Amino acid sequence: MSDIQALRTRLASFWSFVTAGDEMGGRRLAFVGLGAMGAGMAHRLLESGYEVTVYNRTADKARPLVDAGARLVRTPAEVVDGADVVVLSLSDDAAVEQLLFGELVPAAGKGTTIVDTSAVSPEYARNAERRLALAGMTRVEAGVVGNPEMARNGTLRVFSAGTAEPAPQVRDILEALGGNVVHVGTTGSASVLKLCFNLLLGTQTVALAEAVSFGRAAGIDQDVLIDTLVNSGFGSVVLAFRASFMRSGEYQPAAFRVRLMEKDLLNALSEAATHGVVLPLVDRAASRFGDAADMGEQDSDAACMLRVQLDDRGMPPRQQESVSDWSN
Secondary structure, three states: OOHHHHHHHHHHHHHHHHHHHHHOHHHEEEEEOOOHHHHHHHHHHHHOOOEEEEEOOOHHHHHHHHHOOOEEOOOHHHHHOOOOEEEEOOOOHHHHHHHHHHHHHHHOOOOOEEEEOOOOOHHHHHHHHHHHHHOOOEEEEEEEEOOHHHHHHOEOEEEEEOOOOOOHHHHHHHHHHEOOEEEOOOOOHHHHHHHHHHHHHHHHHHHHHHHHHHHHHOOOOHHHHHHHHHOOOOOOHHHHHHHHHHHHOOOOOOOOEHHHHHHHHHHHHHHHHHOOOOOHHHHHHHHHHHHHHHHHHOOOEHHHHHHHHHHHOOOOHHHHHHHHHHHO
16 A cells, blocks of 8 residues: 555544544533532533533532533523533423423524433423424433432443433433443333332431431440441442441531432322322331421431431421320
């Protein structure tokens, strides 16, 4: 092969690489919602080579991302301008409704893909997909399971759902967030699976708080008790993570806020009811997280259930009053 032929081959390879990058949108995307999980995922995408434009109602939360190379915009209309893919990480149905359908959809172009990692109810997921399709857009349901540190490290569990598996462009984004992306079924399925994970987390957290409060009341040192429980056959990575909050007694900043845990447990109860399934243990756990929110713990980590349990002995004030009335 002559030098000229070799040069032509190298140029052809180069332009093939560039064209592939163009087909992926030049690895550019928009990211909306910079809470603990959202910020972690946005950082991960930056570190994976994406050009990330970010929007958050509280702009100050974007500062670390801007320092890392993200472009901050001031309005929802700006963040979707020219974006082929928009990743959402919002707290609940109401937040998605307000921001996505109230502000992003009217400003976005037809053909935009919305990758929704928000913790919404399965019913809302199905509703949102239908409405986005009518607007000429595609919704990719992407349930993510893990904590902010896992989001930053790209080790989340990622579950997609919808009428088809994610397109290669979107799958690359999901695989940057978690190496193992599993397509679990039709729209709403990823939301259901995430609720299954979170109902396990919620009930286990309440059970751990009750076990520690019981052992403490019987005279066992709290640190010894927590260490013994989490290092036993009943222990797990998830339980150890929540136990670390309980051991320190510091519940902020939260990795999983009380109000979001209560919301997910209520969503699980609602969705289960549509399938004729009753979840009595989840019902009780949701009530206890509601008690925590009533005590001002709504933005504390879910592990604060230990503090709540120690404060009310498993009986919220209204129940204590009832017991007192009966005993008198």
